[in-house]
Amino acid sequence: xxxxxxxxxxxxxxxxxxxxxxxxxxxxxxxxxxxxxxxxxxxxxxxxxxxxxxxxxxxxxxxxxxxxxxxxxxxxxxxxxxxxxxxxxxxxxxxxxxxxxxxxxxxxxxxxxxxxx
Numbered sequence: 001x002x003x004x005x006x007x008x009x010x011x012x013x014x015x016x017x018x019x020x021x022x023x024x025x026x027x028x029x030x031x032x033x034x035x036x037x038x039x040x041x042x043x044x045x046x047x048x049x050x051x052x053x054x055x056x057x058x059x060x061x062x063x064x065x066x067x068x069x070x071x072x073x074x075x076x077x078x079x080x081x082x083x084x085x086x087x088x089x090x091x092x093x094x095x096x097x098x099x100x101x102x103x104x105x106x107x108x109x110x111x112x113x114x115x116x117x
Contacts, residue, residue, distance in 0.1 A: 028055035
């Protein structure tokens with residue numbers, strides 16, 4: 001029994017280590033995606049993938065300057081993409097309230113990237 005579980009785990013590790021990109025064919029045309037922590041790392045890569053899928057992306061960042069730098073990197077490859085940078089500090093209720101008032105929530109997807117320090 002232990003051997004079967006070990007072989008299954010090794011097989012899954014090999015399978016997922018080979019697939020570096022998401023293979024899902026889903027497109028997001030007409031959707032608005034809000035990505036928190038999107039000025040670097042996984043959040044920026046996620047935002048870029050959402051743009052490639054046709055979504056309008058809102059980069060919700062604490063540091064707006066870094067957000068604009070990330071937006072220019074994301075839009076460098078595709079000139080007609082819709083990327084907007086908005087200030088959002090999740091440690092401040094005032095910032096969250098302001099963000100919610102400024103965003104129109106008609107059709108959106110929220111990707112909440114949690115960073116623990």
